[in-house]
Amino acid sequence: MPTAREKIVGAAMELFWLKGYNSTSVADLLSRTQLNSGSLYHVFPSKQDVLVGVLEAYRDGIEEMLLAPAWKGVDDPIEKIFALLALYRTMIVETDCTYGCPIGSLALELHEPDPQVRDLIAVNFENWTKAIEGCLTDAGKRLPPRTDKRALAQFVLTAMEGGVMQARTHRDVGYFDRAVKQLRAHFDMLEAMAKTKARG
Amino acid sequence: MPTAREKIVGAAMELFWLKGYNSTSVADLLSRTQLNSGSLYHVFPSKQDVLVGVLEAYRDGIEEMLLAPAWKGVDDPIEKIFALLALYRTMIVETDCTYGCPIGSLALELHEPDPQVRDLIAVNFENWTKAIEGCLTDAGKRLPPRTDKRALAQFVLTAMEGGVMQARTHRDVGYFDRAVKQLRAHFDMLEAMAKTKARG
DNA sequence: GTCTATAAAAGGATAGAC
DNA sequence: GTCTATCCTTTTATAGAC
Known part of the structure; x- marks a missing residue:
């Protein structure tokens, strides 16, 4: 109970x-x-304390609520990144393209958040990108040796948030799909670079 | 008056x-x-009619308020894209990293907007990406021939919105800079591809 | 810990004179 | 088109009994 x-x-x-x-x-x-x-x-x-509780719940539940479902049956580290994005896609479709990332929406709705609230939003983003960064580390030599993994992981979040925002605004999942397609091209080009340089 | x-x-x-x-x-x-x-x-x-007026003003002012200042003295079409992003960077810095894209923030704050409001937000995004798409067209053969210019233009908006969101949340322009850096790498790899295929 | 009742303020919007 | 005054609802939060 x-x-x-x-x-x-x-x-x-x-x-x-x-x-x-x-x-x-x-x-x-x-x-x-x-x-x-x-x-x-x-x-x-206060109501704000409820918000804190919500953000702590997202923070504490990222593994069980988000990553585990997204990564079930997926082993390849780079495919895990796109499997996570695919999970967002299903949420977009299931909500008739009204889906918004709960953290991203709060990040833009709250214009003068208390430090505690802002820190919790930041921590939620950090944990998300850290998970992606782990995948990039696991991808090892498939990426160019000098890849800035932190920047690339943040770029994955950027693509997700921007794609969700546009899909929601236009009520068209195609906007999310195109963002993912561009990100995929980005990874393909990085992997191609890694191979070329490895050969040459 | x-x-x-x-x-x-x-x-x-x-x-x-x-x-x-x-x-x-x-x-x-x-x-x-x-x-x-x-x-x-x-x-x-009603208050919502004020919102409509605001969104119409942004729509009607994109050239004068945003593109003209960003592109003053910049001719290269791809540099125009990064000059626009550089303008956002100055706004981020000038606001001590509290800057939010006015359209993007409204897009995520308003959860059940009237069709008129949602359409106006969508039109604002469309006009922004159309401007970028014009740059991509002007870039001509510097990009691979089969480049999906609409998707790439939307990806530029995605990178801007995601970068702004994270810079604001972390109060650190570095998050925006890293998004732009990744986007720059994306363009560099596309230009490199265009050259390679042109030769081969 | 939970109940009912209510305070106290802020919110969007309107009325009617000028 | 602008003025003052005010209505009515919603909102966050509290008081005090149980």
Whole structure:
């Protein structure tokens, strides 16, 4: 049986994702969880504390919620990167192209976030790109030896966020697909470079 | 002497950019413009109509406000692309890395926008990428003949939006710089491919 | 920890005189 | 077109009993 805290964080993860932080009222959270005001404010002194709880849940759940499902049955390190992007694609399609990255949306919606909130958004991005960086390290000599793996991993996040933003705006997954296609070309060219230089 | 409409749109462009749409109240617009409620609602029947006016202003001003300043003194079509990104970089630095693309931020803040609003956001993105696509066309044979120019232009927007998002979140322009560096590598590899195939 | 009731403020929008 | 005053709703948060 879920605690009040778990109910609230679960509802908030969904509602902040669907409606945004500012457009989700505490009353929305209460009606969704069937809790009363007193219970919520007993656990979370303010609405912002709910946001902190949500961001911590994403931070703590990245492996189980995101990476494990995306990488099930995928071994090749570079294919793991595109398998993760493919998971985002299914989410875009399943939501009729209204999908937004929950972290990215909060990153742009909150214009003057508290340091604690901003740090948690940053940590979520960092953990995502660290996972990609791990794949790049595993790819070893398939990439040119001087590849800036951190920059390349961040570029994967950049492509995802930009692709999601445009697919959502245009309500057309093609915009995401084209971003992925360009990123794939980028990796293909890097791999081709690595081979050429290895030979020459 | 500016009309009430111009004052309101000007103030709204700034405040929606600084604080976001939901966090900007009509009272904020009134105090900034020194207008009274009646004047605003005479011109704009609702707050959302102000948003429409703002998005139309960005749409109509892209050449004068964005492209002309970015491209002053730059002729090379591919350098024009990176000159535009360099303009974003200066805006990031000038705002102490709090800069957000006004259109991209609205695209992610508004979760269930009216069709009119969503179309205007989409048109703003389209005009931006069309401008880049023009550069790619001007680049002619420097790019491989089968280059998907629309997809590549959208990828430039993707890189900008993703780079801006991360630079803002981490309050570190390095995140934007690395995105641009990766995009530059992408173009360099495309140009190298075009040369190789032209020879072979 | 949870309940009900309510405070206190901010929000978008309107009315009617000028 | 602009002025002042104000309505009505929503919102975050609190009080105090149980």
